[in-house]
Amino acid sequence: MSNILQIRPVKREAAKLVLGLAATSGEGKTYSALLLALGLAGGDPSKVGLLDTENRRGSLYSDIFPKPFLIGDLNPPFTPARYRDAMREFAEAGVEALVIDSMSHEWEGEGGCEEIANNPNKKLADWLTAKREHKRFMNTLLFLPCHVVACFRAREKTDFKNPKEPKSLGLQPITEKNVLFEMTASFLLRDQGRTHDVIKLPECLRPILGQTGYFTSEHGRLLRDWVGGADPVERAKNQLRLAATEGIAALRAACEAVGRNMRDAIGKDFIATLGDQARAADAEKSQLRPDDGFPENADGTPWVGASENDPDIPF
Secondary structure (H helix, E strand, O other): OOOOOOOOOOOOOOOOOEEEEEEOOOOOHHHHHHHHHHHHOOOOHHHEEEEEOOOOHHHHHOOOOOOOOEEEEOOOOOOHHHHHHHHHHHHHOOOOEEEEEOOHHHHHOOOOHHHHHOOOOOOOOOHHHHHHHHHHHHHHHHHOOOEEEEEEEEEEEEEOOOOOOOEEEEEEEOOOOOHHHOOOEEEEEEHHHOEEEEEEOOHHHHHHHOOOOOOOHHHHHHHHHHHOOOOHHHHHHHHHHHHHOOOHHHHHHHHHHHOHHHHHHHOHHHHHHHHHHHHHHHHHHOOOOHHHOOOEOOOOOEOOOOEOOEOOOOO
């Protein structure tokens, strides 16, 4: 029988947060994001990462904390695949909160989705490929085993559907239109971060994030407490969720990496649901329907359901 869902009585569990901050240049999004990340990382700067796409501008914040945080520079091309690899590197480095500054390049930057769609070597716009790559990027972002604070550039936009009566749309984040609504909460910053317009804010987080004023590390700490801190079991679950988006071979490797004790704590039912998700990911990459089955691993070797050395991985 298929294991698409793990149906169970609901209970409060630790979770990860994905926050979005959009603003024009100089409005405080990087500074605010780093402060939030510090709180989300339990006050430990060594557990904060900054993925910098802004020409090493993140290094200007080297003295924001009493101890250094981790930083990595992502240079062009800003393809969704390179973003995915960069985010994974930070997760593997053990960060508990990752700031991405900026995520706008994934959509509009050199090598981003708009360039993928409008490839000059193709006669027609290839939005199918661009959207597929963007979807894989979002899967990695949402399943990353750490909290994320994503920064976006923003600019004034105008609707020219009626050229005779153009309509101002106000400040808009530079990204795919649904991205900020897929996050836990998202905001448009103004007055150098002093005020913020809500784009998305669940009612349960309004007591923490719904007040006027700068975002601080205290807000991050309150968010961390609300979601349950750095639960190692939930972190391992997110590692497996992320691996499942890449297929069976990646999921098996991740299961072996977290170890038998952690798999016992997670439970076989949960891992089994990820096995179905991983097979579906492999089928999509091979342009097969998930219900056609997938008799081979991504490397072409036969799929037998479990490793001979570790038969407890129940795919």
